[in-house]
Amino acid sequence: MANVRVEGIKKSFKKETVLSDISFEVKDKEFFVIFGPAGAGKTTLLNIIAGIYVPDEGHVYLNNKCIDHVEPEDRNVAMVFEDYALYPHLTVFDNIASPLRSPRYKQPEEVVKREVTRVAEILKIDWLLDRNPSELSNGQRQRVGLGRALIRSPEVFLMDEPITHLDAKLRHQMRAELKDMQRNLDTTTIYVTHDYLEALSLADRIAVINKGKIEQIGTPEEIYYKPANEFVASAFGEPEINIFNAEVVKENTELKLSIFGRKKIEIPKNIQKLVAEKEISIVRVGIRPKDIKYGFIQKNENCIIGKVYSFEPLGAKAILTVQVHNQLVQLLVPSDSEIQLNQEIFIEIDMEKTIFFDSVGNNLLASYSNVERKGVAWQN
Amino acid sequence: MKSNKVVSLLKDLGLLLYAMFALFPLVWLVIISFKHDREMFNTTFIFSPTLDNYRVLFSSGEFIGYFVDNLIVSVGAIILSIVVGVPAAYALARFDFKGKESIAFTFLSFRFAPEILVVLPIFLIYQKIGLYDTYFGLIWIFQVVSLPLMIWILRGYFEDISVEMEHAARLDGYSWWQVFIKMIIPLIKPGLVASSLLSFIFVWNNFTFSLLLAGQKVTTTTVAMLKYVSSDTVHYGQMAAAVLISSLPIIILALAIQKHLVRGLSMGAVKG
Incomplete structure (x- = not known):
């Protein structure tokens, strides 16, 4: 139950501007996708919301409360990392259990056991619980990372390309499961991806960012049929427009x-x-x-x-x-x-x-047709 | 097939010869520690073994005192360099600050100059500030010997741990300190054990600093060995016994922590 708002976020690393003036609001229970090419600043933005980085300027609000000075462990957000970020010295069970054993979200051991088993079953990794992360395939590791986030009920889920490293078939399957999961969990989710199909099929709304700037925010229909500019138009669709x-x-x-x-x-x-x-x-x-x-x-x-x-x-x-x-x-x-x-x-x-x-690439007419195209199959 | 057997036999023989060559000084040390002084120069392998040397060593209790002194300064130096070195290595691996590489290099440069070159100024300084012949004085200078090793080995271990893992642990609800204790220390443990052991060996066997910066109230075993060189004769048997006894802690320590000296634990948790 939470809405997230970022306002005028600016961030640079060593004089290189990564994000400039990013503002948007994610509504309660919304599946919000941040889409952009590699190096657009998507992960940085997610890390700022998580509290890992402090923005140079701007504010982050959770439930309309400014959380600029709240430590990451106190923000009650769960994050899935692109590079898994598992604990190599712990088994899969302990990895998934880690949030429920932390001082902040501590649960009795029988609850931990029940929850880990439940999550592992959803993710189909219940037969791997005794293994170490080094003994898993990349797809399995990614699901362990996902499990670690899903085990508790945070205010917001932050997902940084959580299914990118899966093979095509599994990715397809996980995409459907994620959508399902989000509907069942009923939790605000901010999802980062560079895959336009993932963005179109999962999102309630998409924010397209490029070179640290927001190009457009809108529903998948708006993004696809009424792109704000040439960048957005050519980012969605294969082959390109x-x-x-x-x-x-x-x-x-x-x-x-x-x-x-x-x-x-x-x-x-x-x-x-x-x-x-x-x-x-x-x-x-x-x-x-x-x-x-x-x-x-x-x-x-x-x-x-x-x-x-x-x-x-x-x-x-x-x-x-x-x-x-x-x-x-x-x-x-x-x-x-x-x-x-x-x-x-x-x-x-x-x-x-x-x-x-127009000649600089902005859409002349934000609406060439106002026909609602709900239920379109997102294929090219 | 036959030639293979001959080759492997020859290999074994070669290794055996080398092992004998390498281990002979130790064997010789053990032998002469059981020899009486009067048999020292006229027998080689056949002699009447005696425990006299060991008896002399432990009769006065003096040697035990040296041994304890050595233990205090060595353990003290290692603990101090862990306390200082672990955070220093972490900072050098994680944070980006001005002059980072220069600082890292400065740590390493502590080991560049031969000890004998720097000992004279340190001797004078120690005399002035009253650290001469004290436990803390030796601990302080030994820490300089062990710290560079510790920092440079651990820095590599810290760099192997992905920053995302730390971030993940923070979001899981651990504070920075808890992340450090629960997640990071277990991962650098092999490096910590290896560098501590190596530093301990260096410090335990240090002679120059122990001789010149201490020697009366605080005497380490290495310096104590000199006492067996008297004006008229050298008590080789007692010296050998003393060397054997003082190398025991290192041997025991190395055997005890062998199983922790494994690498590669941090591999596989991040994208490969």
């Missing part, structure tokens, strides 16, 4: 876009209005690989001709790269498509699903 420069051309009363130096493509009315208002001459057009259609004949005048550059099958889907007017466009297609290299191909961009950025 295609972004091209397009010139605004006037044709009669309509504003159209000229992409790849040749075609005049119609754009939605609201974008036209915005472009006209701001008197923009160049927009950057972002289109997800799955939102481009292709064909071998020219169906209508919006089709653009190109040449197949490469074709990479990845199981059921394949990445098709098409060269159009010296630019490469990536498409996501079924992998059983019969496509030859250097073949002529027509692509059609679905302008309804396009994201428009």
